Amino acid sequence: MEKVLEVKNLAKLYKNGRGVKDISFDVYKGDVFGFLGPNGAGKTTVMKSIMGLNMFESGEVKILGFNIKTQFEKALGKVGAIIETADAYEYMSAYNNLKIASRFYSNIKESDIDEILEMVELKEFKDEKVSKFSLGMKQRLALASALLSKPELVILDEPTNGLDIEGTVQMRNLIIQLASEKKITFFISSHLVHEIELMCSKVAIIHKGKLINSGEEINNIKEKYASLEDFYMDEINKRRLKS
Structure with missing residues (x-):
């Protein structure tokens, strides 16, 4: 399958010590890819880095095969985004x-x-x-x-945040419809587990600046867990025990 977005070993750290480390995942054509994590986990930092709005210290980002640092205009030529x-x-x-x-x-x-x-x-x-x-x-x-x-890729930062039930359902259905009918690939961040579960085909989870997983099929997760929320909490608790 064609890779639309490739993120390899991305790191962006701020003076206060916060940021993201060693972020790697691939988004393929046709994915509705959820990027899930609590507020402050580093979701927006990663998205800004993908769009060239952050100068990241190390790692590599490619969009449709073009490197965001060396082929900026070509990389972003087929990208639409709403960030923050x-x-x-x-x-x-x-x-x-x-x-x-x-x-x-x-x-x-x-x-x-x-x-x-x-x-x-x-x-x-x-x-x-x-x-x-x-x-x-x-x-x-x-x-x-x-x-x-x-665009072939649309990047959305918390697209349902603050919406009422009707607005949330409309936005969710619209994204699913555009992915299905227009073959647009979506990369969507959210802190809302239920929305990612209903909207996305794959999910990567970020916690305290680090990835818990790099993009699993939600259907596969639900074969092992009752819900995405159960998987999310299980993975978070595992990391708490290790730390």
Whole structure:
């Protein structure tokens, strides 16, 4: 199978001693890959390093075979991402937000923007100001922006964080649908075990800056455990006993 994302021995440490060490995993075409861990475990640090927003001390990141350090533009050419915040111009319409964002890409037509708004179920609200949107609608608009580049890989940092039940279900179903119908590969971070279990096909778990596993099939985990939460807690407890 084709590797879309390769992370090898990644390390990024901050002056306070926090950060991540020896992070390695592969994401393959068609995966909805969950990156699970508590707040402060290092999820965002890894994501920023993948996107070239962090200068990591050691290790290697490749996207679609291109090295993020030496082939930056080629590596990120087919990547969409939402990391930390889903910002938009609230005084503007959804459509105009995407029109401005589309200037960063070549060959984006007005019909492409309409198609993407349709994908994220916002086409009927395209002319409304973003200030009138719910948090879930703003998250879907951010996802629409990430889809403008017609990406093969989409990286999402806590995409359901703060959403109500309806917004969470809409975002979850949208990701599953895009992966199935558009063949987009997703790399998704979350601290919510249940959401990763429902949304993702594979999971890697990070705890205190280190990986517990490098990407197991969730279906295989559930053959051995009643739930992903049971597996997660079992692995955490094993490491506590060792330390």
